[in-house]
Amino acid sequence: MATTADYGLGEFTFPRGWFMVATSEEVTNTPIGVRYFGEELVLYRGHSGRVFLIEAFCPHMGTHLAKNSTSYVVRDKEHVEGDNIRCPYHGWRFGPDGRCNEIPYSPSPPPKAACLKSWKVVERAGVVWTWYDAENGEPDYDLPAFEAFDAPYWVNWKIDCLGTLNSHPQEVVDNMTDKGHLEPVHGSVDMVSFENEFDGVVCRQILAAGHKTLAGSGAEPMTNDTWYTGPGILQSVMIGEYPSHMLIAHTPVDDGSVKVWYGLMVKVKNEKPTGADIALAKQYEVAGVDAFAQDFEIWGNKRPCINPMMVKGDGPFDKLRIWYKQFYNPRARAGEFQTRVNGKYTTRGTATAPWDAVA
Ligand code: FES
Ligand SMILES: [Fe+2]
Known part of the structure; x- marks a missing residue:
């Protein structure tokens, strides 16, 4: 397997652009782990219907936020609450902006650094898309409209x-x-x-x-x-x-x-x-x-x-x-x-x- 450097493509390992990360039907209230751009990521659908793509590992102690089926956070259906996701290990809860907004057992407010990287997501034409940019900029071109999707005929x-x-x-x-x-x-x-x-x-x-x-x-x-x-x-x-x-x-x-x-x-x-x-x-x-x-x-x-x-x-x-x-x-x-x-x-x-x- 050859790498971006082998092809002499440029200074970034992964290209800037809109990319598919899942079909719409794959993303539910049960978070799933995915891997793209060399990173472990988590995809879930909040109860509002919005889809979120976040980094996979909890900033507290590094737990994978999706890969769990036995913690009572998961068994008691507290894994996704509204549009928030809760870590299966100690129950820290993260909001749609990626910030920790609740630590159930601690009297102190969540530290500012307790924040997950979250990715821009658009759901269109039955597909979940994300914008990747090594420079962290806003999209510099539009995601295609896919007009034929759901159109008559x-x-x-x-x-x-x-x-x-x-x-x-x-x-x-x-x-x-x-x-x-x-x-x-x-x-x-x-x-x-x-x-x-x-x-x-x-x-x-x-x-x-x-x-x-x-x-x-x-x-x-x-x-x-x-x-x-x-x-x-x-x-x-x-x-x-x-x-x-x-x-x-x-x-x-x-x-x-x-x-x-x-x-x-x-x-x-x-x-x-x-x-x-x-x-x-x-x-x-x-x-x-x-x-x-x-x-x-x-x-x-x-x-x-x-x-x-x-x-x-x-x-x-x-x-x-x-x-x-x-x-x-x-x-x-x-x-x-x-x-x-x-x-x-x-x-x-x-x-x-x-x-x-x-x-
Ligand atoms: S590792 Fe996530 S809450 Fe502790
Ligand atoms: Fe071909």
């Missing part, structure tokens, strides 16, 4: 976790510019166009080609518009009889490993999707997971690619890797990397992408 995604890859996310992000793998891996024969665009925090790919896994052999070419918003959220829109909207979210677990999720929404003919519509969407989703599994198998078994050996006909990996560096360096330098790559790139051997047709 759309069958919502049901997000699947595909597991944790022992690969640096660089290897996953490289896929955006990887024209050369499309035919061998996915059966994207008869490629009409393949083009990338970099625009600030967004990196886009337009592909028009066949796809044996998604559409079968000999089908008409499909057009996919696929884009990263920041380093951890990939969406793809496919035009066709049943338009679909795909999400691939990936979040660093440690330096050199990444957890990956997949979801697909499908637009059907009925404003309020019927059982048959939901079954059709499920079929699409399964085909999409199959296609992604083709990439996953490669990533799961390859060695790190620190320096790609590029030939004519490969996509603009070099530009992509510069784009990706903006998230590993102070935000004051982001513009520097963007200026170096902003623009459109057509990969040799294909026509120009039909940008107007998919705008």
Whole structure:
């Protein structure tokens, strides 16, 4: 496994951005332990319905705030009270701002230092998202709106976790510019166009080609518009009889490993999707997971690619890797990397992408 330093990405180990940390349904009034960005964290839903993401270890004596089932704090259902969480060891209680607001046995007020680091959380489209920033700044771009979620005619995604890859996310992000793998891996024969665009925090790919896994052999070419918003959220829109909207979210677990999720929404003919519509969407989703599994198998078994050996006909990996560096360096330098790559790139051997047709 290779690290951020091995790829020479920048001074921060983990990239700045919005990241998925759980599906909505995973987060309940029973706190759970999760690990991201090299840290142990705890996720829970307060009784108001709000979701909280906090550091896992109690400042008093280091107890894990979620991993307990036997303390009477847990048995007597005092673990989450309102939007507060109580430590299973000595019962210190922490509020939604992370501050300790009650020490049940002590006459003195909680020390100021008794404070848990808490993370910014947004719940949207059935997913719990957090903002990571080594500089502790406010978000410098918006979490995508995911407008199709809960919209008429759309069958919502049901997000699947595909597991944790022992690969640096660089290897996953490289896929955006990887024209050369499309035919061998996915059966994207008869490629009409393949083009990338970099625009600030967004990196886009337009592909028009066949796809044996998604559409079968000999089908008409499909057009996919696929884009990263920041380093951890990939969406793809496919035009066709049943338009679909795909999400691939990936979040660093440690330096050199990444957890990956997949979801697909499908637009059907009925404003309020019927059982048959939901079954059709499920079929699409399964085909999409199959296609992604083709990439996953490669990533799961390859060695790190620190320096790609590029030939004519490969996509603009070099530009992509510069784009990706903006998230590993102070935000004051982001513009520097963007200026170096902003623009459109057509990969040799294909026509120009039909940008107007998919705008
Ligand atoms: S270790 Fe958490 S209250 Fe003592
Ligand atoms: Fe792929």
